[in-house]
Amino acid sequence: MKSNYKLVNNVLGWLAFAIAAVTYLFTIEPTASLWDCGEFITTAHGLEVGHPPGAPLFMIMARFFSLFAPGPSQVALMVNVMSALASAFTIIFLFWSITHLAKRLVSGESEMSKGNLFAIMGAGLVGALAYTFSDTFWFSAVEGEVYASSSLFTAVVFWAILKWEEVADEKYANRWIILIAYLMGLSIGVHLLNLLAIPAIVFVYYFKKYEPTKKGVALAFLLSVAILGVIMYGVIPGVVTIASWFELLFVNGFGLPYNTGVIIYALLLLSAVVWAIRYSVKKNMVILNTIVTAFMVIVIGYSSFAMIVIRSSANPPMDENNPDNVFALLSYLNREQYGDRPLVYGEYYNAPAVDLVSTSPVYIQKNKKYVIASHKQKYKFDPRFETFFPRMYSSRANHVKEYEFWGDVKKNNPISLSNGDVVYKPSFASNLEFFFRYQVVHMYWRYFMWNFVGRQNDIQGNGDILHGNWLSGIPVVDEMFLGNQDKLYPEMKNKKSRNTYYFLPFLLGLIGLLYQWKAGKNGKHDFWVVMLLFLFTGLAIVVYLNQTPFQPRERDYAYAGSFYAFAIWIGLGVMGLYHVAKKKLPALVSAGLVTTVCLLAVPTLMAQQNWDDHDRSGRYATLAYAKDYLNSCAKDAILFTYGDNDTFPLWYAQEVEGIRRDIRIVNLSLLAGDWYINQMRKKAYDSDPIPMQLTADKVEPGIRDQIPVMDRLKDSEPLQEMIKFVSSDNKGTMVEMQSGRSLDYFPGRTVYLPVDSAQVIANGTVRPEDAGLIKKKLEWKIKRNYLYKNDIMVYDIIASNNWKRPIYFSVGMGASSFLGLDKFFQLEGATYRLVPIETKTQGMEIGHINSELLYNNLMNKFDFGRIKEPDVYMDQFHILTVNIMSFRTTFNRLASALNDEGKKEKAVKVLDKCMEELPTDKIPFDNTLIGFIQEYYRAGATKKANKLLEDMAQQSYDKLNYYLSLENRFGNNFRTQQEREIRVVQMLLGLADMGEQTKLKEDIQKRFELLFGSYTK
Incomplete structure (x- = not known):
């Protein structure tokens, strides 16, 4: 029966793989998806450098898959295929992990009976297929993102430690430990989620090698956390940090060329490892040998990040943060551009800042040395407003309001400040209440329930009962939390993302959890292993992320590992039911009956409920959106965008599919970085460099990050002069401003941009019939008290361009990003063009309208990505992010302009076109x-x-x-x-x-x- 078990286990494992693979390949998105997918696919296709901390191994694998694309338009499809296959392989390893654990639950019996074999395989199929069709995992499985590949690494290392367990007492068993270490090193080049399996792995080792005691369990747990901490905070940044010390010594100290210190450090590290391995072999020190070898293979896997430095040094078109040296790489790995958040000890959201202190230096390459450009800065807060385990720390106004709501903050603890102000301090009880109510329940448990109980809809929820909650399908339960669902209006009731499982997956997982706990010594040990995996990939992430309210998107993908662990218990639930059923029915009949019922009640139900809203096979909306943005622009345009979904699809369309490479996309959030500003100075494909007045040395890190804007008594000044002032290095500026002698050294509030009427008509910025509307100068008021570096650079680009190239702003931006220029906009589709015509802004209606141009763009150039087709489902983020609502507004404004011009027939055509392409049965x-x-x-x-x-x-x-x-x-x-x-x-x-x-x-x-x-x- 042993040989039969192995054969059946392998065959059914591959069957689970095939079901998952077919599911995902039939439902993958055929092009780039929203969020980071466009960027990941772009960086993979061109082996370019994406956002920190990078995913070089993912890029290498995705690049390999992209080689099989028949043409540029299929590159995204092939990367999505990679995710689909990685996810399918995750399922096969999940199946084998479940059958391994299920087999241990009956290992006390003398032989493997047919009933037991059937039940074990049933457990594997039910658990693996439940995860296959789960909401979160399926979502990541059909798009070109890192989470599918990351899940595969997690599944493989967990399976590998179970394989080690089978042969732990045999010679060379530790090869499995080395394999796990190598896979973890590789996984760093994809995502760090894999490392959270370490505590579970340590406990498999502990339970196999030692007789458990309370002290031993505690020490094993501390060791597992220590190993995790050493890799996350020691190996990953530490290897590069020490390399930076050597680099600084050999370049600045000895005057040698760049990278000399890194090379010498690498040789010394390799020599030390080789010596340690040889020494451990010679002295027969197995544990030392295993530790050193494991460290080395982790570093070998981690070395995929060398590609980031190599490709950055080649200056590709996309080179985020420009990590072409060891110091830039260290900043890149530490994600320094995203700021910091307190975890163990830190400030409350209303803590008064008492000082701004300089911390570590920022090095740049200059004159064949590493020069300190600036120092990182950090606020010190009033210690009376600091706490252990800070959860409410962000001072943003909308965050504060939500902290006070979720934490039920009582303003009854006033503290007097030195300036006489009185500020209340939130209590630690409120801090914990926010943690449990928001971070645990809303930002984890809600996602858990989506996957195993049901989901109300895919509209992002912020605590209200209308959006984004879990839903069971059981009227009594749902009414208790969400009100009478019979009264729910059709738009919500008929939403494809409204999925109900009636608690069945949850209950089956609960049965498996309890059965494993009760099933003897082996079961209890394995229970703690799975529980550690469940907790460290769930609640531990909640603590680590320390999320603020109003996240830009739902974050369920972060907890996929926790849902993976629960899927193991769903599988073991079959064993629990089988154990009960075989007391009254023959074992084989019980196994068959329980397996069939569970397959129908859980994975089949989940597949039936989830298929329609997880099927992206006909959706081209993201690519269409990118095309519409690009095709709304005139030739050789400069297009300002903002945010991930406002930029990444456009990068993909340009760099991968070669669409409108004459346009230079300028992302405003990245324009605060010197590396990005300097990249804009270079030619990219068919787009010429962007002229700027501020030279590279004027925008180095820490320089001109923030410039005060002052009220002036004199008239407005030319924008060119303002930029000229900002670029000056007058050292007496602050002293003179403080003494009140001169405010002329600071930018004034009112500026203007001169207009050459003949030039703007000649280059097509303004059509001849609108010549009478041209302003001699564009004059506007800067409403902010400070201009940040990206604001200054926008003004610099506009001033330096001097009406030579068309300048556009994305319609997806917030009004504050327009910097006061919106009254000089012309709506041309998905973009606003800067024109020398002033139009009064009325509510959301921004900009002048050239009805002829806008009509041609909307009616002849716009692509809607098959939105209207019956097989296409538009989730809420596509409806919001792809700016469908703003497109409706644009169509309406065009129709209004045509009616004003007496062109009623064309106005009807415009409205009909919008109603046809964006029908109300698809778009609310x-x-x-x-x-x-x-x-x-x-x-x-x-x-x-x-x-x-x-x-x-x-x-x-x-x-x-x-x-x-x-x-x-x-x-x-x-x-x-x-x-x-x-x-x-x-x-x-x-x-x-x-x-x-x-x-x-x-x-x-x-x-x-x-x-x-x-x-x-």
Whole structure:
């Protein structure tokens, strides 16, 4: 039976792999996805340098897969295939891990019976397939991101320690330990999640080699944490830190060429390891040999980061942070550009800063040496406002408000400051309440429940009961937390991301957890191994991340390892049910029955519920969005963008698929870095360098990071002169400003940009018929008290460009990023062009409209990525991030302009085009459609206006019916939503008046009167 077990185990493992592979390959996105995917695919395809801390091994593997792409447009598909296959291999190793642990639960029996064999294989299939179809893992499995590959490394190392356990007493068994160390070293080049399996691995070793005692367990736990800490905070930064010491000594001290110290250090490290290995072999010191060898293979795996330095030295078009030397690499690995967060001890959010201190130096290469450009700076806070285990530390206003809500902060602990102010100090109880309520429950347990109980919808939730919660499908339970779901309006009720599992995966996992705990010595030992994996990839990450409120996206992907561990218990739940069933039925019948029922009740149910919202096979929206941005720009444009989703898809479209390489994309958040500014000075593909007045030495780290803006008595100054001043090195500036003798050394609030009318008409910035609208100069007021380096550089680029190249801003930016220039914008599609025409901003309506140009872009150039097709699901982030709502606004504004010009037929075509490409059954109703109704009426398309008005009224009716039903359960918490919908209805009634639709207005009024009347009664 032993040989049969091995054969069946292998065959069914590959069956689980095949099911997962087919699932993921059928549902992968055919092009780049949102968030970091566009950047990862781009860096892999060109072996370029992405954001810190980098993923060089992922880039190498993805580059290999991209070689099989028939053409540039299939590169993203092949990288996504890599993720799909990595995820499928994760499933096969999960299957084998579950069967190993399940087999140990019956190891006390004399032989492997058919019933036991069937049950063990059933456990493996149920657990592995449950994870296959789980929400979080499936999401990462079908896109070109690091999390799929990272999960594979975690699965393999956990499986490998179980294989070691089988042969632990045999000769050469430690080869498995060395393999695990090497895989962990490699995994650093993908993601650090894999390292969190170390405590589980240590306990497998401990339980196998030692008789457990309380003291031994405690020491094993401390050792596991120590090993984890040594690798994360010692090996990873330490190897590079020591290299930097050698580099500084040999270059600055001995005057040798760059990288001499690194090479000598590498040779010394290698020599020391070789000596230690030879010594341990000679002295027969097995433990020392294992430790040194493990360290060496970790470093060998970690050496994939050499590619980051090598490729950065080649100055590719994408070279984030420019880590071409050991000091820049160390900053890159430490993710210094993202700032720091307190973990063990630190400040509360309202802690007064008492000092700004300089810390470690920032070195740059200059004149054949390493020169200190500046020092990193750090605030010191009033120690009375510091605490152990700080959870509420961010001082951002919107974070503070949420801290006080989630932590139920009572302002009853006032502390007097030296300046006479009184500031309350949050209590440690509030600190812990925020930790448990927000970080543990909302940012972990909620995700856990998504995967094993059900999910309300894919709209990001911030604590309200309408969005992003878990949902079971059991009416009594759901009503307790979310209100009467029978009253839920169709838009939410019919959402494909509304998935319910009726607690079945959760309950089966709970059975497996309890059964493993109760199943004798082997079971209890394995229980603690799985529990450590579960906790360290779950709650430990919660503590480490120390997340603030209002995260930019849901963070469930960070906890995929924890859900992996729970999937093991789901599999073992089959063994628990089998153990009960075989007391009343024959063992083989029990195994078959339990396996069949569990397969249907858990993985099959999860697949059925999750398929429609995890199937991305027909979605091209992200690429279409990038094309629309690029094709909204004139030739050789400079396009300012902001944020990940505003930039990464455009990078992908340009660098991988070669779309509109004449445009230079300038990311405002990166423009604060000297490395990025200097990259903009170089030619990239078909885009010429961007002219700037500030030279490289004027934007070095720590220089001109922040410039004060002063009120002036004199008139406005030319933008060129302001930049000229900022570039000056006048050392007396601060003294003179403080003495009040001269404020002329500081930028004033009012600046202007001169305009050459003939030039802007000749180069197409302004069409000849708009010549009368051209301003002689663009004059605006700087409303901020400080200009940061990226703001200064935007002004520098605009001034230095002097109307030669078209300049655009993304419509996805916030208004503050426009730096006061928005009144000189022209809306040209997905971008605003800077033009010398002043237009008054009205609410969200920014910019002048050239209806002919905008019509051509929207009607002939825009691509909508198959959004309207039945097989395409648009999740909430695509709806928000791909700026579909702003596209609707753009269509509406164009229709309004065409109506103003008397071109009613074209106005109707514009509105019809938007309704066709962005249908309301895919993209929810929103207030921009109110404008559509108005423009339909103005264009004489009464039937279309009436139909849309009726549909919107019905939508508001359904929403109000739901909100009113919640008052009985949750009081007046939904009054804001009610008032919003009432305002919508009032606007619709006004539009009915405008269209002279008296009967329609009366019908709508009557329905809403009945609705409110029924709830009043």
